[in-house]
Amino acid sequence: MAGLSLRCGDCGVQLRSVEEAQAHAEATSHTNFAESTEAVLNLVCADCGKPCRSQTEVDLHKKRTGHAEFTDKTMEAAKPIDLEAPPKPASEAMDVDASGSAEPQELVSPEVNKEMLGELESMGFSTARATRALHFSGNSTIEGAINWLSEHQEDPDIDEMPMVPANTVANKPSLTEEEKKIKAQELRDRARKKKEEEEKRMEREREKERIRIGKELLEAKKMEELNERKRIIELRRLEKEEEKRAREKIRQKLEEDKAERRRKLGLPAEAPAASKPSAPPPVEEKKSAFLPVRPATKAERMRDCLRNIKQQNKEEDAKVKRAFQTLLTYIGNVVKNPDEEKFRKIRLTNATFQERVGSLGGIEFLELCGFEKPEGEEILFLARDKVDKAVLNVAGAELNSAITNPFFGVL
The missing domain is CATH 1.10.8.10 (Ubiquitin-associated (UBA) domain)
Structure with missing residues (x-):
């Protein structure tokens, strides 16, 4: 069977003709060629018609174009090798010098x-x-x-x-010094322009990012403020409920004490109907929609006194808190040591007392606890027989609430 290709013995490549073998030899300096009965591979792309002579070319073509269908036309293009190579044109094979002698180029x-x-x-x-x-x-x-x-x-x-x-x-002409400078300047201008465009693009991206972050922070701040308002409203509601329960307990306690005193005195129990006021006339019902005003209890007066201190010294939270803690210490010492006179006597001229309590209006609170100012003396004194632990305990509770409750005096 006649040979269909020439195989290079040095690299294994298959060539269709003697001309291709000569060009391969000139390009690679390979000289070992042999006739082969295996035809040169010819895979034609079904999409663009590009012929590929090896599987490597097929893979590269697929990677660049995405084309996947190929038709095998190897045998159609195969033809016997003509070992008689045509002579090369004189312009390619010979270089004639000025003297007329021909030399291989x-x-x-x-x-x-x-x-x-x-x-x-x-x-x-x-x-x-x-x-x-x-x-x-x-x-x-x-x-x-x-x-x-x-x-x-x-x-x-x-x-x-x-x-x-x-x-x-x-003999390839080289650039002159002036042309080199112009070329270098063009390259520098192109690089500078590209850098400026890139910086502008990055600045636009950064501005967009700043705007997005600003919007997110604004939304987060609004949400935080809304949650804080909800929390304050809930705290006020809970405080009112707690106050309502405390008043109800005090009212029940007063009713029980009243009933106990009547029992000790041998009086009959008060009839429920007798304690109720007579129904007001229909005309006056709209005017008196609320309960009659009752006298404020001592606990309420103490709470009001502490609130006044807090509101009159809004800008000095630390001093107000220290005043409340000092008052709590005075009350606690009396409750723990009622027989000790030194704990029941406070000198008004004491500089520490004036700085911490007297200057902020805490004397009124001590007077509500039972302390009195003897005529002609600069002291506050609580007599032993006037020590009421129940009142002092209420005062301690109000002081503790004023110290621990962050919204005391501002709601």
Whole structure:
């Protein structure tokens, strides 16, 4: 069977003709070729018609274009090898010098931009294809090389390394100093413009991010304020309920004490109907919709006194809290040691007392606890027989509430 291809014994590549073998030998310096009965692979893309001579080319074409269907036309394109190589044109094979003597001309691969060559190779193009594209597109830009590849991808020698005479490379005109300066300035201007555009884009992105964060912070602040208002309202509601329960307990206690005193005196129990006031006339009902005003209890008077102290010294929370703690200490000492006179006597001229309690209006609170100011003396004194632990305990409870409740005196 006649040979259908030539195989390079050095690298294993298959070639269709003697001309391809000669070009391969010039490009690689390989000289070991043998005739083969295996045809050169010819896989044609069903989408764009691009022929591929190896599975590697098929994989690269799939990666670049996404085309997946290929038709095997290997046997259709296969033909016997003609081992008689046609003579080369004189313009390619010989270099005639001025004296008329012909010499073989040395062929070398053209010089191309190494950076652009590396970029094309990173895109998946072979070295030979990338070099050919850069050489024939003027070795100017990546875009020009890619455009040239898209227009010449059907060329049969697309994957062969282009060869040019050595003297062409050697005699390639170089840029003058002025041209080099102009080229360098153009490159610098292009780089500066690109950097400015990138900085503008980043600034726009940062501004958008600042606006987004500002909106989020504003929403979070509004939500926090709303939650704080809800919490304050709930605390006020709970405080009112607690106060209502405390008043109800005091009322029940007073009723029980009243009933106990009547029992000890031998009086009959008070009839429920007798304690109720007679029904008011219908005309007056609208005017007296609320319960009759009753005298304030001592606990309420103490609470009002502490609230006045808090409200009159709004800007001095630390001093108010210290005054409440000092009053609580005075009351606690009397409850624990009622027989000790030193705990039941407070000198009004004492500088510490005046600074912590007297200057803030705490004397009125001590008087509600039972302390009295003897005529002609600068002291507050609580007589032993007037020590009422129940009253002092109520005072201690009110002071403790004023110290621990953050909304005391502001609601």
